[in-house]
Amino acid sequence: MTNAENLIALLIAAPLLGAAVLLTGGRRLDAVGHWVGTILAAASFVFGAILFADLLGKNAEHRTLIQHLWTWIPVEGFQADVTFRLDQLSMTFVLLITGVGSLIHLYSIGYMEHDERRRRFFGYLNLFLAAMLLLVLADNYLLLYVGWEGVGLASYLLIGFWQHKPSAATAAKKAFLVNRVGDMGLSIAIMLMFTTFGTFAFGPVLGSHEKPGLVDGASEATLTGIALMLLLAACGKSAQVPLQSWLGDAMEGPTPVSALIHAATMVTAGVYLIVRSANIFNLAPDAQLVVTVVGAVTLLFGAIVGCAKDDIKKALAGSTMSQIGYMVLAAGLGPIGYVFAIMHLVTHGFFKAGLFLGAGSVMHGMNDEVDMRKYGGLRKYMPITFVTFGLGYLAIIGFPGLSGFFSKDKIIEAAFAKGGTEGWILGACALLGAAITAFYMTRVMLMTFFGEERWKNQPTRSPEAPSAEPAAAHHGEHAEPHPHESPKSMTIPMIVLAFGSVFAGGFFSIGDRFLHWLEPVTGHSEGDSPLSAATVTGATMVCLLIGVAIAWAQYGRRPVPVVAPRGSLLTRAARRDLLQDDFNHVVLVRGGEHLTRSLVYVDHTLVDGVVNGTAASVGGLSGRMRKLQNGFARSYAVSMFGGAAILVAATLLMRAV
């Protein structure tokens, strides 16, 4: 394997080929389309595995592979190359994306079985894989931006996949619009980089963590500006406050999409961006502080929203937001937290994808009902789903020994290790988040799999169930559901992901494997924690127990009402996503309307007046000048003679002056 870097392009090429074939192939491919998509996704995973083996065979300092394909924009003073960089950081992402991606392709074969546009669905999924791989493999910010927009497009197409539902179309549009705000941040960051450094390639700009590149010479103000713009981009893509409002609605997409794009991979691109740009953030402490604040606020925000939702997918979406908040918080801590941000990202990729697939499996068996108040006692009917979902649940709340325990605990430790008052505040937020996570996940678990069977004697698919998926229309609507286990193509991915949920964290942490693997890229420092590791772990356990206990008291001991009670003010606010849409509406939409209205007024009176006036006067002038053209050769000759006279006179005059 001397030329392993030549394989990098194939990673992207395989799913890209799939997207091209499936989206242009037409109906002829309907019968085999899903297999084509799945096999190409798996092929990409195989290439990733080969490259991973190759990297492992090298010394830590030689684990960066560069593949230069061609020069994209060759202009003097501005060069954009199509170059890929495969190092430990992007390798981690490649394995996560292609691995989880292949499993979800497999799962979708069963899940989308009855959708007549299944071929197109797989085309979009492959397109997503290609774009996401381009995002993490790009060797400069401009190429990264291409991938960034590509995943945005795929996300838009997949959220609105059931475009006949107005809610899905609206959700897709909302995701697209909110993401635009973030994308603008990324493009401004790239422009700032170009004007400051004259290039936006990773190598020259960032350098390595031991020896920073051009960033070393730039002023802190510039770097803070770039970093904040990158953070804005990350907020858009990763649904962080204040650009978080799209993620809940994005659950309108098919559940495999929610699992792959809106839980495991795409939404973590913001974390990747921050960790990749570590050398910029390291030199801009003010920006880092903002990153940690955004992370801490979001982790609480998402968790609170997750507590109040009765829609299982939206509860999980709140949880995703909250977990990414943890990652962003860790990424904002600098070298103390980078490795743990990525580690939590990977373990979260396993357990959250597993949870979403479990939710999809539940919906599959329940006539696409999403309201947890109409579930209950399902553990008997769906044993595999119950076990895999349960393991994911234990992982996410941080049950000792499971994946989430290792990665989340490290982040909480790192938050305290930040030191000073900030450290205490951030650490406290992270601990509080852990308690709330335990609460809402226990709530989901209890409402879905335990308690009385609330779905009996009443038809599901009530009008207020917002996310009815037509894929399973064959089950017959308005009938009492008959919960059943899902087919193998769906349960196998869930089992595989459950294994990851259980063992990944331990595997990474024993002997600090993950730390040693990633440290050459991101750098690492221990920080000085005021608390010992054991204290933090103990405190986390206490929080966990409190959260579970409260949930048990509310939902385990007492029967769950089928119709949601009115609830406290906070509950009602949380049901409305903590009023994020109302805020956006009042501030942005109304404000925007006022702004456009006043602009239109100015445009009509002032601008149009000037424009029309100019046009009228030019037109009038034209009409008058036109009369000079009277058709008589003698007039033309006089004009020429006059012109020549002026020409001669002017030339002589110039000399005289």
Add this chain to the structure above:
Amino acid sequence: MSATVVHSLWTTAADPISKIDAPKIEYGQLSPTLIILGAAIVGVLVEAFVPRKSRYYAQLFVSVVALCAAFAAVVALAADGYATTKAGIAAMGAIAVDGPALFLQGTILLASMVGLFTFAERRLDPETHGNRVDSFAAQAASVPGSDSERAAVKAGFTTTEVFPLLLFAVAGMLIFPAANDLLTLFVALEVFSLPLYLLCALARRKRLMSQEAAVKYFLLGSFASAFTLFGIALLYGYAGSVSYGTIAQVVDGTISTVDPALADTMGNDALLLIGAAMIVMGLLFKVGAVPFHMWTPDVYQGAPTPVTGFMAAATKVAAFGALLRILYVVLPGLRWDWRPVMWAVAIVTMLGGAIVAITQTDIKRLLAYSSIAHAGFILAGVIATTPDGVSSVLFYLAAYSFVTIGAFAVVTLVRDAGGEATHLSKWAGLGRRSPLVAAVFAVFLLAFAGIPLTSGFAGKFAVFKAAAEGGAAPLVVVGVISSAIAAFFYIRVIVLMFFSEPRPEGPTVAVPSPLTMTAIGVGVAVTLVLGVAPQYFLDLANQAGVFVR
């Protein structure tokens, strides 16, 4: 005459004639021009000796072969280094063979080839009495509306003389930008002007208008030629030479005496300034700059449309080439005198062309005013007086000529019962009827307007950049304003074609032969290629941008 001289005429012994040096002619370097001239003469012989039925094909064959061969000769010369290292002056100082000359000759030849295709188109007019006919009069000499005209039409005559006329014009245009002395310049001017006057008079339809246009063009052209000739005389009086290089040296002061007989007038600055202004005026007439532009709309409208397209493209290339050489080779020492004057001319040309175009209702007149505005833009590049100025003008001319020929070729397609339907109101809704033709025309209009990804943008950007770097920033501002005004009427035509209801009795779009299709196709291709990837051609123009002195 003294007796001794008379005597010497009758004897051969006194001075052997062999003492007169035979002129040294570099036939190879002059081959492009010589090929075209030779082919033109062959064309005349074809008219005399080939039966009428075969003439069209014979003429077409001769013309195509000649243009191809001449273009190949230009490419060979350029490849041989005559554009750069081996650039020099040939034919006893009469003709320069250098980068700009070869670049412009190549452009003229390619544009002429495309123009030739539109000349040869015979599918647009309905067949008359079983004969396919082109855009030209059946018999040029017959009076419009007379019996003899009817007889000629009935007999199915066509004026195949247009092909040799075209070739003569092309030959003159090839010499014009390469001329290295004032007399050659004048001869070339007449060589290409006279055939054009004739061609303008040869329209098959609307013959009176066509003849009127030709007469106007001839009268005003002769008037302008007279100025040029008088300017040449004055310059000779000033410098004692008609050679560009010598005049430039006298202007610089490197040479003080050339001809003792002219000691009285030599070095008289009034002669220099007036003479230079008059020569420049003659050239400004040919490029159609305000206030010498008034012939343009009338002639463009009256001439047969293929001739208009050819003339608008190739004449402009040749005349700007000659203007560049005069200003950069002969008069660089006079820069501070002519630049302000040219500034003024450029400004009134850009604004005048753009403003008057707004109220035009005839598509051919509209394009005529547009060509005036473009002459102003090109002048902005000429004024830069930097190497970038030269190369930007070369690039602009190449880009502009193909757009122009293509646009006029499209005009030939839109027809109603009276021939070409040139009134704008008839173009309403064309996009619904013939989306392809309308789309192609829209591409040309966008190129005229200078919208990015068309050659017009690359060209405009190049000349404005050169002008700004040459210290003519105000000129660029005026240029951008004029472009904005001009964009209005280009876009208006697009709106008219695509967003208006078609008229019930509107024109039809004729299906042309592959000849016109090729002409239009080449126009679109060049427009897009020069717009999307101009770099190679900009580099080419850059390499070609150095005049030999």
